[in-house]
Amino acid sequence: MTDDIAQDFKQIRVSRLTLGLIMTVASVSAVVVWNAAAVANRIDGMESSVSRLQAEMEEYGEPDAQVLTRLTSIERLVEEFDVKTIEGRLTTIETWAYVELTERLEELEEFWDELERDGEQLRYELDDLHHHKDAFRDILSQDPRSFAVEIMNQRFSW
Numbered sequence: 001m002t003d004d005i006a007q008d009f010k011q012i013r014v015s016r017l018t019l020g021l022i023m024t025v026a027s028v029s030a031v032v033v034w035n036a037a038a039v040a041n042r043i044d045g046m047e048s049s050v051s052r053l054q055a056e057m058e059e060y061g062e063p064d065a066q067v068l069t070r071l072t073s074i075e076r077l078v079e080e081f082d083v084k085t086i087e088g089r090l091t092t093i094e095t096w097a098y099v100e101l102t103e104r105l106e107e108l109e110e111f112w113d114e115l116e117r118d119g120e121q122l123r124y125e126l127d128d129l130h131h132h133k134d135a136f137r138d139i140l141s142q143d144p145r146s147f148a149v150e151i152m153n154q155r156f157s158w
Helices: 002-010 014-059 064-081 083-142 144-154
Strands: none
Touching: 014 064, 014 083
């Protein structure tokens, strides 16, 4: 029983369609992670600047020109963030990924259906061959001629 399972796993093949699906998911994930990392990096930079400003403000009480300059640069950085554009891009990527994955899954379902049909045909052909082999063995075993018995002994170890 375990040998049959091991043989079944050895016969599994990965199709180009499956590899394409995996590559599509990996590509979409890479784009999303890349964009998220860029935004997180900018946020980390701003957070450290704000922390320095807070520390300096606590030290000096009133902000000096340098602190005000830093605050202005932080404000400009924050203004550069176009949240709607980022949200739109992420929505576009999400929609594209959903459509692409849906199409790939439909192709996979069609592929599995075809595999099932091919497996049923193969099972039918193997059963047919087995039936013919048994019929041939029965015919030869009933023939009293020595050459038929000799062939059967050689081929089927009777």
